Amino acid sequence: MTDENTADQNGFAKLGISGQLLKATLAAGFTEPKPIQEQAIPAQLEGRDVLGIAQTGSGKTAAFALPILSKIIALGTKRRPKTARALILAPTRELAVQIEETIRVLAKGAHVSTALVLGGVSRFSQVKKIGPGVDFLIATPGRLTDLVREKDVILSETTWLVLDEADRMLDMGFINDVRRIAKATHPARQTALFSATMPNEIADLAKGLLRDPVRVEVAPQGTTAAEIVQGVVFARTKQKRQVLSNMLADEAMRSVIVFARTKHGADRVTKDLERDGFEAAVIHGNKSQNARQKALNGFRDGSVRILVATDIAARGIDVPGISHVVNFDLPDEAESYVHRIGRTGRNGADGVAITLVNPSENSKLRQVERIIRMKLPIIADHLGSPDPQREPRQPANDQPAGERTGRGPRRDGADKPRFDGKPSGKRPFTGKPKGERKPEGAKPFRARRRPGGRSKQARAA
Numbered sequence: 370m371t372d373e374n375t376a377d378q379n380g381f382a383k384l385g386i387s388g389q390l391l392k393a394t395l396a397a398g399f400t401e402p403k404p405i406q407e408q409a410i411p412a413q414l415e416g417r418d419v420l421g422i423a424q425t426g427s428g429k430t431a432a433f434a435l436p437i438l439s440k441i442i443a444l445g446t447k448r449r450p451k452t453a454r455a456l457i458l459a460p461t462r463e464l465a466v467q468i469e470e471t472i473r474v475l476a477k478g479a480h481v482s483t484a485l486v487l488g489g490v491s492r493f494s495q496v497k498k499i500g501p502g503v504d505f506l507i508a509t510p511g512r513l514t515d516l517v518r519e520k521d522v523i524l525s526e527t528t529w530l531v532l533d534e535a536d537r538m539l540d541m542g543f544i545n546d547v548r549r550i551a552k553a554t555h556p557a558r559q560t561a562l563f564s565a566t567m568p569n570e571i572a573d574l575a576k577g578l579l580r581d582p583v584r585v586e587v588a589p590q591g592t593t594a595a596e597i598v599q600g601v602v603f604a605r606t607k608q609k610r611q612v613l614s615n616m617l618a619d620e621a622m623r624s625v626i627v628f629a630r631t632k633h634g635a636d637r638v639t640k641d642l643e644r645d646g647f648e649a650a651v652i653h654g655n656k657s658q659n660a661r662q663k664a665l666n667g668f669r670d671g672s673v674r675i676l677v678a679t680d681i682a683a684r685g686i687d688v689p690g691i692s693h694v695v696n697f698d699l700p701d702e703a704e705s706y707v708h709r710i711g712r713t714g715r716n717g718a719d720g721v722a723i724t725l726v727n728p729s730e731n732s733k734l735r736q737v738e739r740i741i742r743m744k745l746p747i748i749a750d751h752l753g754s755p756d757p758q759r760e761p762r763q764p765a766n767d768q769p770a771g772e773r774t775g776r777g778p779r780r781d782g783a784d785k786p787r788f789d790g791k792p793s794g795k796r797p798f799t800g801k802p803k804g805e806r807k808p809e810g811a812k813p814f815r816a817r818r819r820p821g822g823r824s825k826q827a828r829a830a
């Protein structure tokens with residue numbers, strides 16, 4: 370069978386993707402469309418706006434990129450200086466870089482130009498790249514706001530706008546930048562908004578920006594993937610380092626993200642792991658773009674087994690094959706738990722999420738359990754005596770974990786698998802997150818001198 374024939378029978382062809390774009394899609398290993406793609410691609414090809422409720426990992430990048438690529442390729446190469454035909458807004462640098470990579474892969478063989486506009490790196494090369502005009506501009510809202518205000522980027526000809534991870538942009542204080550940017554684009558644009566959750570502010574934003582959108586949804590709000598086995602390990606703060614090192618001695622933990630709540634905490638965990646003989650990379654908002662990318666690349670290509678990350682830095686990162694997520698501490702916002710553990714168990718693979726909980730984190734644990742609508746099974750309890758604030762519960766697994774002090778796996782294999790088994794606690798569930806926040810007052814482009822409306826993390830993005 371020829372390539373053409375194979376392509377003709379491809380599920381993407383049935384959705385309306387054709388020619389070189391279809392070939393590149395197949396070459397990227399996308400043999401059949403994912404549900405979000407099945408729903409969103411035909412609607413966008415018809416010119417409809419889309420409201421997508423989907424998490425990273427669902428295949429949403431190709432879901433919005435393929436229809437835009439299809440239309441841009443048909444238009445030819447004429448571009449006006451400093452303009453972008455399509456604008457993709459993403460909350461973090463890492464996600465923006467990842468989106469650009471996906472677009473480049475899908476656009477292989479076509480004359481499609483892309484540019485990135487991100488905070489934290491020199492704006493000179495970004496401005497230069499946009500100079501002649503580009504097809505796709507992928508940007509974080511903060512830096513783009515600055516470049517638009519300084520007239521280095523003109524958005525009036527932008528006829529495709531995508532807001533990716535809109536809820537995260539809200540969390541990071543970008544919402545007013547997003548509104549201002551959207552207002553500066555072409556009034557007859559086509560818009561797609563993707564969000565993992567739909568708090569009121571995002572629903573309002575969608576109402577203002579989308580015209581009669583097709584709503585596509587691939588997973589109920591706030592649910593965690595059914596394939597993820599979850600559990601808690603009770604340990605005092607000062608015990609956590611040892612517990613973590615003992616866990617990581619298990620080689621079944623092939624590829625692990627360890628989440629820390631703060632940048633300082635992430636650095637400390639990384640240093641402790643290194644002192645305990647592990648090689649670990651770290652990403653957080655204070656790291657330079659290059660350092661973050663280097664850490665991610667090492668983790669992605671498997672040369673680094675352990676990546677320590679803060680919530681913001683890790684959000685949107687798509688690294689296939691992460692076997693374990695460890696929450697060194699619970700996030701401030703319970704909803705982040707869902708995002709954290711969503712890093713594993715991707716594409717139907719099994720994943721394990723372990724949360725270390727000290728007694729002062731009990732109320733956070735209860736909030737998480739409310740959101741995910743299940744009680745997390747106890748894998749091990751190192752507290753010595755039961756915490757009076759918590760109802761006594763039976764350990765889900767009668768083999769206690771994290772008690773051994775040695776670093777390597779036991780030769781007799783008796784401790785295998787410790788955290789990667791499939792305990793009976795595995796069951797799907799649904800839950801609705803909260804996540805609502807107060808919007809900040811909108812200001813016009815001209816009036817803003819500094820990025821005062823953005824959170825600290827947002828300014829770094």
Ligand code: AMP
Nearest residue numbers: 399401402403425426427428429430687
């Ligand atoms: P995303 O949600 O866009 O970050 O995509 C998640 C992962 O799924 C990425 O690694 C993509 O390369 C991959 N992916 C997206 N669509 C498909 C598809 N149709 N078939 C196989 N893999 C896909």
